[in-house]
Structures are given as structure tokens and as C-alpha cells.
Amino acid sequence: xxxxxxxxxxxxxxxxxxxxxxxxxxxxxxxxxxxxxxxxxxxxxxxxxxxxxxxxxxxxxxxxxxxxxxxxxxxxxxxxxxxxxxxxxxxxxxxxxxxxxxxxxxxxxxxxxxxxxxxxxxxxxxxxxxxxxxxxxxxxxxxxxxxxxxxxxxxxxxxxxxxxxxxxxxxxxxxxxxxxxxxxxxxxxxxxxxxxxxxxxxxxxxxxxxxxxxxxxxxxxxxxxxxxxxxxxxxxxxxxxxxxxxxxxxxxxxxxxxxxxxxxxxxxxxxxxxxxxxxxxxxxxxxxxxxxxxxxxxxxxxxxxxxxxxxxxxxxxx
Ligand code: ADP
Ligand code: MG
Numbered sequence: 462x463x464x465x466x467x468x469x470x471x472x473x474x475x476x477x478x479x480x481x482x483x484x485x486x487x488x489x490x491x492x493x494x495x496x497x498x499x500x501x502x503x504x505x506x507x508x509x510x511x512x513x514x515x516x517x518x519x520x521x522x523x524x525x526x527x528x529x530x531x532x533x534x535x536x537x538x539x540x541x542x543x544x545x546x547x548x549x550x551x552x553x554x555x556x557x558x559x560x561x562x563x564x565x566x567x568x569x570x571x572x573x574x575x576x577x578x579x580x581x582x583x584x585x586x587x588x589x590x591x592x593x594x595x596x597x598x599x600x601x602x603x604x605x606x607x608x609x610x611x612x613x614x615x616x617x618x619x620x621x622x623x624x625x626x627x628x629x630x631x632x633x634x635x636x637x638x639x640x641x642x643x644x645x646x647x648x649x650x651x652x653x654x655x656x657x658x659x660x661x662x663x664x665x666x667x668x669x670x671x672x673x674x675x676x677x678x679x680x681x682x683x684x685x686x687x688x689x690x691x692x693x694x695x696x697x698x699x700x701x702x703x704x705x706x707x708x709x710x711x712x713x714x715x716x717x718x719x720x721x722x723x724x725x726x727x728x729x730x731x732x733x734x735x736x737x738x739x740x741x742x743x744x745x746x747x748x749x750x751x752x753x754x755x756x757x758x759x760x761x762x763x764x765x766x767x768x769x770x771x772x773x774x775x776x777x778x779x
Contacts (some may be wrong), residue, residue, distance in 0.1 A: 462552040476574035489576035497594040502532040508585035518560035520647045529591040531721040534656035535668035537601040538593030548583030601666035606684035610726035612750035619697045620645040622717020649721035658738035666725035671718040672774025687755035693763040694749045718775045
């Protein structure tokens with residue numbers, strides 16, 4: 462199969478009316494709705510680094526889209542269009558069929574159009590550039606956290622990092638726990654509906670990709686504030702608690718990455734509305750800390766003792 466057979470036989474599909482020019486020209490043209498700002502982000506996945514070299518094509522497709530959609534969720538944006546740049550060692554029809562099957566299934570689930578990209582030969586690598594819409598002037602930035610804000614997190618945190626240790630053979634989990642953790646690692650669910658609900662409610666937000674402690678640190682730095690984080694309140698799959706010592710569980714939760722849950726701050730006054738936003742979007746929400754004066758992140762256990770992490774998160778060059 463040639464590059465152009467791949468592009469025209471696998472990638473060209475029906476798209477929404479807001480795509481004025483899709484795949485096939487030198488560039489794509491889209492028309493945003495009146496009253497919206499455009500929001501852009503890009504995330505790259507490399508074989509052997511972000512996924513195992515022998516990972517299933519369906520899982521890779523899921524993840525490369527999910528991590529990008531998650532960045533839109535973290536802004537409160539609605540994802541609309543993507544460009545996919547990919548390097549393949551070879552164009553294997555069977556592999557690409559599976560990859561594109563999941564990719565287009567997920568794109569249609571989120572009502573996103575694939576409008577362009579690039580295809581080259583090389584080590585298996587994917588980059589998606591995603592474009593979303595935000596009601597004009599609204600966004601969930603990292604810089605808005607205020608003194609006294611509650612710190613909230615969606616879903617359960619730490620399972621993806623536990624799964625990674627499972628894959629690396631460091632821990633063996635009971636089958637049911639392993640399946641749940643694997644699912645979370647391979648197929649994260651971006652919190653788009655929640656993000657949208659949080660517009661005008663949350664002061665600051667970001668998604669957890671590199672570790673809760675490190676990612677909360679980004680909000681603190683951008684906002685010029687400190688925080689208390691209550692480690693024992695961070696939710697996790699209950700059955701996972703019995704599978705490892707508490708220090709290990711905390712490391713998965715606080716320094717592990719790949720959760721793609723939303724971490725956000727909001728004033729106490731809107732607690733009831735936040736919980737309603739969780740219900741409206743079908744997302745479990747937990748209050749796990751408080752924004753305080755200063756610039757530091759203090760991590761406390763339920764007894765009030767301070768926890769010092771070995772590392773706060775993942776850094777490619779760290
Ligand atoms: P150019 O030479 O201008 O870079 P290409 O020949 O690489 O154009 O691509 C032809 C068309 O196919 C363009 O519209 C481009 O956006 C699209 N395209 C190429 N690769 C991909 C891909 N992996 N996903 C989506 N669209 C792609
Ligand atoms: Mg090109």
C-alpha cells in the first residue's frame with residue numbers, strides 16, 4: 462500500500478458541515494461557530510515510550526485520541542477537529558484497519574472530524590493536534606486558583622500507574638484488579654462533559670497526565686498559591702488498597718501518571734454546584750485539599766503527618 466492509498470482509502474470520511482475543506486488539499490479550512498474562541502493543543506505518543514512496541518493498534522488509537530481530548534476537557538473546551546501526523550515502519554493493511562476502526566469510532570463518539578495530518582515512514586509515532594471550541598472569554602486555565610479554594614479530583618487516581626508496574630512485572634495483581642487497572646491505563650476516558658460543566662464554576666483546572674502532585678504543582682505555580690493535599694482522601698479502586706503497601710499506593714496515586722482525570726480548584730461557595738456538575742456528567746468527584754498561602758504543596762495523611770514524596774511525577778528529561 463502506498464502513502465496515498467492509505468490517506469484516501471483509510472482516512473477520508475464523511476465530516477461535519479463546519480469543515481469547509483477536509484483531507485486532500487494543502488491545508489484544511491474550518492468555520493467555528495459564532496460566539497466561540499478556538500482552543501489548540503497537541504500531544505505525541507512514541508512507541509516504546511508512551512505505549513509498548515507490541516501494543517494493540519486499537520489501544521494505541523484510543524490513547525492517542527484520548528490524551529488529546531483530555532487536554533480539551535481540562536480547558537472546558539468542546540473538541541471539534543483533529544490533525545493526525547503519523548510515522549509507520551510499514552503500511553500494514555490489517556494493522557491500519559484495526560487502528561483506523563477504533564480511531565473513527567472514537568472520533569464519531571466525540572463528534573470530532575479528522576481534517577488533515579501527515580504520514581511518513583519511521584518508528585511508530587503519533588501526534589494529534591486537536592482544536593476545540595470555548596464560549597468566548599471562558600476557559601479553565603491553570604492560573605486562576607484562589608486562597609481558600611477547594612481542590613477537587615474526578616474519578617479514581619493511581620490505577621494507570623499500578624497497571625504500568627504490572628506490565629513491567631514489578632507487581633502481580635489479582636485478575637479482577639489487574640483488568641480494571643489495565644483498562645484505565647490502556648483506555649483512559651477523557652472528562653469532556655465534566656470540563657464543560659466546570660466552566661464558570663472552577664477557578665483553575667488541568668488534567669492529570671504526569672502525576673497528581675506534579676500536576677497540582679503546575680496550578681500552584683501558575684496561580685502563585687500553595688496547597689494542602691490530603692493523601693488519604695485521594696480515591697482509588699478500593700480492591701487495589703490490599704494489593705500493595707500504603708507507600709506504594711501513594712506513589713501510584715501522587716507521582717504516577719496516565720490517569721487523565723481532572724484536577725481543579727473551586728471556591729467553597731460552589732460546592733453544591735460542583736457536586737451537581739459531577740452528577741450531570743456522571744463523574745465521581747472528591748475534595749482532596751485546600752488552596753493556602755505560600756507557594757508550597759504540603760501533602761498530609763489523615764493523622765496530619767506530612768508526606769514527602771520520592772518524586773512528584775514524570776519528566777521525560779528528568
Ligand atoms: P502535503 O504534501 O501538502 O504535506 P500530503 O500529500 O502529505 O500533503 O497529504 C495529502 C492530504 O492528506 C493532506 O490534506 C493531508 O492533510 C492529508 N493527510 C496526510 N496524512 C494524514 C494523516 N495521517 N491523517 C489525516 N490526514 C492526512
Ligand atoms: Mg505531507
